[in-house]
Amino acid sequence: MRDFERLAEEALEPGAHGYFAGGAAEEATMGENLAAFARWRIRPRVLVDVDSVSTGTELLGGPLSMPVLVAPVAFQRIAHPDGELGMARAAAAAGTAICLSTIATSRPSEVAAAAPDGRRFFQLYCFRDRAVTQALLDEAVESGFEAILLTVDAPRAGRRERDLRSGFEVPAGVSVPSLDAALGGGRSLSVAEVFSQVDASLGWGDLEELASGCSLPVLVKGVLTAEDGALAIEHGAAGVVVSNHGGRQLDRVSASLDALPEVVEAVAGRGTVLMDGGIRRGTDVFIALALGADAVLAGRAPLWGLAVDGERGALRVLQIFREELELTLALSGCESPAAVTREHIQAAPAPRLYSEGLG
Numbered sequence: 001m002r003d004f005e006r007l008a009e010e011a012l013e014p015g016a017h018g019y020f021a022g023g024a025a026e027e028a029t030m031g032e033n034l035a036a037f038a039r040w041r042i043r044p045r046v047l048v049d050v051d052s053v054s055t056g057t058e059l060l061g062g063p064l065s066m067p068v069l070v071a072p073v074a075f076q077r078i079a080h081p082d083g084e085l086g087m088a089r090a091a092a093a094a095g096t097a098i099c100l101s102t103i104a105t106s107r108p109s110e111v112a113a114a115a116p117d118g119r120r121f122f123q124l125y126c127f128r129d130r131a132v133t134q135a136l137l138d139e140a141v142e143s144g145f146e147a148i149l150l151t152v153d154a155p156r157a158g159r160r161e162r163d164l165r166s167g168f169e170v171p172a173g174v175s176v177p178s179l180d181a182a183l184g185g186g187r188s189l190s191v192a193e194v195f196s197q198v199d200a201s202l203g204w205g206d207l208e209e210l211a212s213g214c215s216l217p218v219l220v221k222g223v224l225t226a227e228d229g230a231l232a233i234e235h236g237a238a239g240v241v242v243s244n245h246g247g248r249q250l251d252r253v254s255a256s257l258d259a260l261p262e263v264v265e266a267v268a269g270r271g272t273v274l275m276d277g278g279i280r281r282g283t284d285v286f287i288a289l290a291l292g293a294d295a296v297l298a299g300r301a302p303l304w305g306l307a308v309d310g311e312r313g314a315l316r317v318l319q320i321f322r323e324e325l326e327l328t329l330a331l332s333g334c335e336s337p338a339a340v341t342r343e344h345i346q347a348a349p350a351p352r353l354y355s356e357g358l359g
């Protein structure tokens with residue numbers, strides 16, 4: 001995965017690379033998302049029959065080849081001309097689901113047509129103009145999307161300093177067709193323009209309204225506390241995504257992995273708990289499962305695959321996730337993701353501040 005990350009940096013124009021790679025402010029949370037996994041150790045069990053190991057799982061009423069989904073990432077055509085259509089085909093070929101961003105460079109109906117057999121979930125930003133929001137939802141429902149991830153951690157865009165320095169602009173010719181009609185049609189929209197349309201007044205009542213008026217399950221993406229995990233379920237959500245938006249929104253919040261246990265406890269089996277942030281290896285997936293996630297989303301990792309080699313690169317990254325997870329399961333004595341428990345991990349020993357013998 002690190003090779004793809006490096007090759008993507010070579011493949012992308014520097015401003016575009018900064019947009020995809022960057023986080024908010026000091027990028028402290030972005031770094032924490034990765035560091036959090038290093039604070040756990042796997043406790044492998046031996047002499048368990050792992051002759052046949054499956055990474056397969058069930059999520060939101062359907063099967064997945066593995067508990068790793070493609071996270072919603074905006075503007076994928078900037079990474080590669082294959083864009084979201086290539087990503088959707090890669091996810092389908094890998095047997096997993098794509099979560100399509102509201103800020104996608106292909107319409108939901110086009111993504112459905114590109115990978116009709118793949119599972120697809122739709123990430124929704126709720127816009128001030130509810131007619132725009134409703135039109136997006138209607139298209140997703142009609143196009144066979146199976147769930148809505150309502151992103152709630154972005155009432156404003158985070159302070160992405162790499163973009164401020166590079167002066168990154170969405171390239172001419174890259175548009176967000178599903179927002180065109182509402183926001184002025186056919187031209188490139190800036191990241192700031194899109195976020196300026198997000199309804200910053202959204203509250204729990206709006207979630208309740210959305211969840212009760214929508215035929216699909218609604219998951220709340222961007223939850224980091226037990227309080228909000230419980231409120232989401234109480235207001236009609238089918239689940240939550242424990243996420244800090246890949247460290248791109250509020251800096252200095254917890255790593256998603258560190259927030260996961262309190263949210264799992266608060267949801268208490270009443271809904272699905274997904275997490276994202278820092279997933280780069282099969283062992284990361286394993287640790288998140290052990291801490292109670294039903295599945296994880298990977299954002300930048302498949303995006304780097306797409307940037308390097310389009311649909312083929314994204315598929316390769318997803319295959320690597322599956323291979324690594326299968327190996328991790330086999331070597332830790334788990335025949336499937338469902339067999340992973342809290343007892344399969346422990347906190348790493350605290351780092352020694354002073355070396356022994358120095359008195």
Ligand SMILES: Cc1cc2nc3c(=O)[nH]c(=O)nc-3n(C[C@H](O)[C@H](O)[C@H](O)COP(=O)(O)O)c2cc1C
Nearest residue numbers: 020071072073074101151245246277278298299300
């Ligand atoms: C370039 C980029 C664009 C993103 N766009 C969206 C988006 O449109 N909607 C959304 O809910 N999350 C978006 N995210 C956040 C991801 O869905 C996910 O939470 C995050 O990337 C997970 O962290 P990871 O990149 O370390 O896997 C974006 C992330 C990146 C890196």
